[in-house]
Amino acid sequence: MNIVVCVKQVPEPTGTNQINPESLRIQRDGIDAVLDPADEFGVEAALQLAEAHPGSTVTVVSMGPANAIEALRRGALARGADVGILITDDALAGSDTLATAKVLAAAIKTVQPDLILCATESTDAYTGMVPGGIAQILNMPLLSFAKKLTVSNGKAIIQRQTAGGYQTVEAVLPVVVTVTGSINTPRYPALKGIMQAKKKPVAQFTASKLGLSADQVGEKGAKEKVVSWTPAETRQAGTIIKDDGTAVEQIVTYLASIKVI
Amino acid sequence: MNIWVFAEISGGKLDRTALELVTKARALGEVTAIVLGSSAEAQAGLLGEYGVKKILAQSDKVFEEYLAEPAAEVLGTLVEQHKPDLLLIAATYDGRDVAARLNVRLNSGIITDAAEIQFEGGKLKAVVPAFGATILVDVTLETNTTKLVLVRPKAFAAEKVAGGTPAQVEKISVAIPERAKRARIVENVVQASDGPSLEEASIVVSGGRGLKEAANFELLKQLATQLNAAAGATRAVVDAGWVPYSFQVGQTGKTVKPNVYFAFGISGAIQHTVGMKGAKYIIAINKDADAPIFKFADLGIVGDALKIIPALTEELKKRKH
Numbered sequence: 001m002n003i004v005v006c007v008k009q010v011p012e013p014t015g016t017n018q019i020n021p022e023s024l025r026i027q028r029d030g031i032d033a034v035l036d037p038a039d040e041f042g043v044e045a046a047l048q049l050a051e052a053h054p055g056s057t058v059t060v061v062s063m064g065p066a067n068a069i070e071a072l073r074r075g076a077l078a079r080g081a082d083v084g085i086l087i088t089d090d091a092l093a094g095s096d097t098l099a100t101a102k103v104l105a106a107a108i109k110t111v112q113p114d115l116i117l118c119a120t121e122s123t124d125a126y127t128g129m130v131p132g133g134i135a136q137i138l139n140m141p142l143l144s145f146a147k148k149l150t151v152s153n154g155k156a157i158i159q160r161q162t163a164g165g166y167q168t169v170e171a172v173l174p175v176v177v178t179v180t181g182s183i184n185t186p187r188y189p190a191l192k193g194i195m196q197a198k199k200k201p202v203a204q205f206t207a208s209k210l211g212l213s214a215d216q217v218g219e220k221g222a223k224e225k226v227v228s229w230t231p232a233e234t235r236q237a238g239t240i241i242k243d244d245g246t247a248v249e250q251i252v253t254y255l256a257s258i259k260v261i
Numbered sequence: 262m263n264i265w266v267f268a269e270i271s272g273g274k275l276d277r278t279a280l281e282l283v284t285k286a287r288a289l290g291e292v293t294a295i296v297l298g299s300s301a302e303a304q305a306g307l308l309g310e311y312g313v314k315k316i317l318a319q320s321d322k323v324f325e326e327y328l329a330e331p332a333a334e335v336l337g338t339l340v341e342q343h344k345p346d347l348l349l350i351a352a353t354y355d356g357r358d359v360a361a362r363l364n365v366r367l368n369s370g371i372i373t374d375a376a377e378i379q380f381e382g383g384k385l386k387a388v389v390p391a392f393g394a395t396i397l398v399d400v401t402l403e404t405n406t407t408k409l410v411l412v413r414p415k416a417f418a419a420e421k422v423a424g425g426t427p428a429q430v431e432k433i434s435v436a437i438p439e440r441a442k443r444a445r446i447v448e449n450v451v452q453a454s455d456g457p458s459l460e461e462a463s464i465v466v467s468g469g470r471g472l473k474e475a476a477n478f479e480l481l482k483q484l485a486t487q488l489n490a491a492a493g494a495t496r497a498v499v500d501a502g503w504v505p506y507s508f509q510v511g512q513t514g515k516t517v518k519p520n521v522y523f524a525f526g527i528s529g530a531i532q533h534t535v536g537m538k539g540a541k542y543i544i545a546i547n548k549d550a551d552a553p554i555f556k557f558a559d560l561g562i563v564g565d566a567l568k569i570i571p572a573l574t575e576e577l578k579k580r581k582h
Contacts, residue, residue: 261577
């Protein structure tokens with residue numbers, strides 16, 4: 001099986017995200033960057049499927065700055081993915097969700113995949129629009145919000161998270177699947193894997209090499225524009241106390257003061 | 262302005278977000294609701310109560326049998342034909358899937374996660390909370406075509422109009438090609454919980470990793486019962502399988518705006534707080550004095566949630582007698 005996993009390098013999620021005051025984009029320069037933790041589940045799902053279907057290839061695809069190759073190697077190839085594709089090009093900076101879907105779809109197309117795995121959304125921008133966009137461009141069904149995934153007899157079957165429980169949904173390959181954090185427990189890269197990752201092939205593309213014109217991508221092609229931003233009104237901390245055995249009393253008194261009991 | 266709302270049907274009923282969206286749409290211009298599902302036409306009465314004058318309804322069970330694609334086909338075709346100024350879609354699971362496809366099909370671009378929408382001099386301006394709602398970003402779509410906006414559930418409160426009458430129904434029958442019938446829904450499993458729903462409860466009692474193990478979530482449920490509250494959970498807890506996803510509050514889960522929100526053993530990760538920051542009062546209990554949740558809790562107790570939960574349940578029981 002030919003499996004593709006879409007991944008993204010994001011600012012270290014435990015840090016505080018900032019906006020670059022000039023570009024009005026997420027500040028990425030000088031910020032520690034990692035493979036999006038949400039992508040580890042897609043990588044793991046791909047590796048497990050590849051193990052269950054011998055002869056499979058796992059290709060990880062990413063769009064990002066040149067240094068995103070590090071996140072590809074450390075986060076995905078070191079865990080066992082076979083090949084990397086990085087689309088990197090100054091012209092891509094500032095791409096919106098539509099442009100990102102176009103770029104990734106064009107790169108993925110070169111691989112002719114049976115299955116494309118993505119996180120439900122990235123940890124930094126969380127729009128969640130890219131996987132469905134890729135599915136639309138590549139004319140594939142999307143099986144979204146999967147908490148369980150099996151592939152057999154040329155079909156993918158998922159359990160899809162819903163507001164009230166879950167749905168079982170199936171589609172014939174090729175498909176795009178978005179996975180949630182409950183689908184598996186991602187493995188840690190082993191030392192051997194980290195060493196091997198350094199030698200694994202990573203193909204690099206520019207937008208024009210993928211046949212995308214400059215007015216379709218990046219800041220220039222973005223239809224969604226940030227106009228300005230303001231700090232949100234923050235809630236103030238109220239009373240913080242250390243439990244000295246009176247916690248229940250304090251809570252009850254508070255609930256009474258706001259007339260809940 | 263010609264404002265369209267994709268009024269989603271879920272489980273045979275109009276989704277609550279549909280009423281939130283039409284309420285907002287009323288303030289922006291003339292509203293048309295698009296209703297797709299086997300009971301589409303039956304929604305005219307309820308939508309009318311919320312000020313909708315006209316609905317485009319396609320009654321077909323195909324919308325309940327396949328994910329996203331049939332709805333995206335119909336919406337895409339209708340938008341191409343009628344070119345409304347704005348199409349609002351709620352950021353539900355199904356809404357997000359439909360919107361992602363329309364973004365590409367209409368080559369329109371999209372604003373996601375909008376919490377406020379307005380037109381300023383004919384120009385669309387939406388406010389999107391970013392970085393866990395620590396900043397508010399003003400965004401626009403620089404296009405001449407229909408603007409696509411995905412709206413955060415609960416961003417707008419649904420309000421009826423005085424003397425609303427049933428919306429006029431225009432039946433439509435957009436052809437849905439076979440290729441749109443691919444992601445087939447084989448079964449729907451509803452994992453019902455007791456008591457009020459998360460979205461409607463005036464008190465929500467949520468637990469995080471600090472509850473240590475699945476069995477301890479039962480303690481939380483007992484407290485919820487005592488308070489006539491809904492029980493909620495963080496993503497870590499649902500991912501760990503302690504409770505079903507239907508309990509999840511946060512970015513990928515539900516947005517709640519109760520009167521009181523209890524956060525037991527919840528550190529306050531952005532993923533979670535975006536779903537509960539709208540609560541009127543927040544009470545947080547956490548062992549870690551540095552937990553981010555204490556930065557905005559109204560009452561914060563640095564202590565052991567596992568001791569406090571059962572003790573509080575007992576105390577509330579006593580008070581009832």
